[in-house]
Structure formats: structure tokens, C-alpha cells
Amino acid sequence: MPDQVLTSARAAARGGGDDLDPETVSRLRMAVARLARLLRQQADGDATPSQLSALATVTRLGPLTLGELAAVERVRPPSMTRIVGALEEAGLLVREVDPADRRVARVRVSDAGRAFAERTRNQRDAWLADRLARLRPSDRRDVARTVALLELLVDPEAHGASGPPAAARGEGRP
Numbered sequence: 001m002p003d004q005v006l007t008s009a010r011a012a013a014r015g016g017g018d019d020l021d022p023e024t025v026s027r028l029r030m031a032v033a034r035l036a037r038l039l040r041q042q043a044d045g046d047a048t049p050s051q052l053s054a055l056a057t058v059t060r061l062g063p064l065t066l067g068e069l070a071a072v073e074r075v076r077p078p079s080m081t082r083i084v085g086a087l088e089e090a091g092l093l094v095r096e097v098d099p100a101d102r103r104v105a106r107v108r109v110s111d112a113g114r115a116f117a118e119r120t121r122n123q124r125d126a127w128l129a130d131r132l133a134r135l136r137p138s139d140r141r142d143v144a145r146t147v148a149l150l151e152l153l154v155d156p157e158a159h160g161a162s163g164p165p166a167a168a169r170g171e172g173r174p
């Protein structure tokens with residue numbers, strides 16, 4: 001599969017005069033990975049990246065079964081059981097029996113978990129905002145357009161058949 005991606009990148013670079021080349025693909029991958037790692041390091045507490053991700057998912061989607069949460073997080077159910085167990089022990093998630101089907105348990109975010117998730121998100125946003133503030137205004141506009149394109153890479157269906165939003169195409173600005 002990685003060879004197919006590289007082959008596709010090379011083909012795209014040769015065809016149509018695109019500026020895409022294998023080095024750009026690799027640099028983008030490394031920059032995104034490094035940025036993600038730096039953002040993960042901005043969290044207080046002892047929560048692991050997997051725990052923070054699971055907490056954020058339950059915060060965003062509401063009460064979920066462990067199986068649903070494992071599927072969303074793309075981890076095996078036994079791993080999710082350990083992740084949720086640690087979050088429960090820390091008081092960040094609460095496991096409750098589903099009132100409609102007593103055989104099913106769902107996890108929901110506790111008040112402490114919601115506060116922790118918000119505090120972590122705010123710390124990361126503040127760190128990133130500080131970094132962005134150091135850029136020139138024109139570079140910040142480029143970042144804003146790039147965000148829309150990265151969102152398109154992550155979820156091509158989100159923009160439907162019309163392609164990226166006007167801001168990502170450089171339209172709608174002076």
C-alpha cells in the first residue's frame with residue numbers, strides 16, 4: 001500500500017504539471033506527525049494519547065458502548081476495555097447500564113472528564129495559537145486555506161462533489 005501511494009504521488013507529479021512530488025508528500029507526512037506529537041505533549045496529567053482520544057470521542061459523540069468506542073477509535077475491544085478502565089479509575093468516564101437493555105453498558109463523560117477534556121483542548125489551542133501568532137499575516141491566511149484542504153484530505157465526502165470550500169481554493173478574499 002505505501003508503494004501504491006508513492007507511485008500515485010509520482011504519477012500525479014508527472015501528469016498535468018502538478019507540483020506534487022514524493023518529497024512533498026513525505027515532508028507533509030512528517031510535518032503533520034511532528035505537529036500532532038507536539039500538540040499531544042501540551043496535555044496536563046498522565047493520560048495517554050489513546051486515553052485522551054477516547055475521552056474526546058465520548059465527549060463529542062455522547063454515551064457509547066465499548067464496542068462502538070473501539071470501532072470509532074479503531075482499536076481492538078480488549079484494548080478499549082483497558083483504556084476505559086483507566087479513564088474510569090481517574091474519574092473521567094462513568095460506565096452505566098443502558099436502561100433500555102440492561103445487558104449493555106455505555107460510557108459517558110463525567111463532569112471531571114468534561115472539565116479535563118476542555119482544559120486539555122484549551123491548552124493545545126493556546127499553544128497552537130501562540131505558534132500561529134508568530135507567523136506573518138499572509139502566512140496565517142495560507143494556513144487557514146491549508147486547513148480546509150487538510151480537512152478535505154481527511155474526509156473527502158465532507159465537501160461533497162463540489163470540492164473544497166471557496167477559502168481553500170483562494171476565493172472569497174481580497
